[in-house]
Amino acid sequence: MKGSLQRLETKPFPLEREWTVDGVPVLRLTGTLPQPVGKPSRLTRRIQRFYQHQARCYLRYCQRFLLPLAEEAHRAALAASTPLPLCTAQLRYEVTCNQGGVWSLYTESREVCGRDVTVLRRGDTWDLRTGFPLPLSACFPRRWPVRKTLLARAAEAIRAQGGPWREDWQLSLRRSFNRENFFLSPEGLRFFWQMYALGGAELGVPSFLLPYGEGGCRFPGEET
Numbered sequence: 001m002k003g004s005l006q007r008l009e010t011k012p013f014p015l016e017r018e019w020t021v022d023g024v025p026v027l028r029l030t031g032t033l034p035q036p037v038g039k040p041s042r043l044t045r046r047i048q049r050f051y052q053h054q055a056r057c058y059l060r061y062c063q064r065f066l067l068p069l070a071e072e073a074h075r076a077a078l079a080a081s082t083p084l085p086l087c088t089a090q091l092r093y094e095v096t097c098n099q100g101g102v103w104s105l106y107t108e109s110r111e112v113c114g115r116d117v118t119v120l121r122r123g124d125t126w127d128l129r130t131g132f133p134l135p136l137s138a139c140f141p142r143r144w145p146v147r148k149t150l151l152a153r154a155a156e157a158i159r160a161q162g163g164p165w166r167e168d169w170q171l172s173l174r175r176s177f178n179r180e181n182f183f184l185s186p187e188g189l190r191f192f193w194q195m196y197a198l199g200g201a202e203l204g205v206p207s208f209l210l211p212y213g214e215g216g217c218r219f220p221g222e223e224t
Helices: 042-080 146-161 169-175
Strands: 010-021 024-036 087-099 102-113 116-127 182-184 188-192 207-211
Touching: 010 042, 010 087, 024 042, 024 102, 042 087, 042 102, 087 182, 102 182, 116 182, 116 188, 146 169, 146 207
Parallel strands: 024 087
Antiparallel strands: 010 024, 087 102, 102 116, 182 188, 188 207
16 A cells, blocks of 8 residues: 555553562562554554553453462461562563564563463564554465464474474374464564473473465565
8 A cells, every 4th residue: 555654663661560468579560562653643553552451451460360379479488487489470572573564573471480480472463554463364375274384384393303392292283273373574474382382391482483485475465
């Protein structure tokens, strides 16, 4: 579309909150999410509302689910006369593609309470020409077997890498596949599984790359 936005400029807006018990910190939230800069438009207002909503949802999640765990850990430490723990929650983002009318990024939360560590990733890809998110299918020709293609690519990478994968990783790969778990980079489509889906914590968030021009993958809007 002539005159449509090709890039989106943003800046981080901070998230910070601390919860206490009897004046002692038990849970601390820190992080950033993207905020568009420049002249406001329907697109930038929509994106700003989207990530402000994500920030509020994560704050409620910390309040309702993480805080009770942190309070329990605090009480257990008092009873055992051990050092008082401080649970932490961090939310961050990384823009991975900002060109050709496409803005893509991932947001990632990391929660630590004692020895328990949980990382959760979310991918978002926006079409700056329409102002709406792009589905995974936008990166492939019509009727392309997207799921089959990505599962095969991931399986090929896992066999080549080796490592501490679950014994039933092939079954887990299929069962936990999620079409929303992707983002774009200049090199190609990056797709991922959540932490613990395919193995232990040492794997982190397993992610894989399908370069543009391979397996039917193309940059959104480009013809094959």
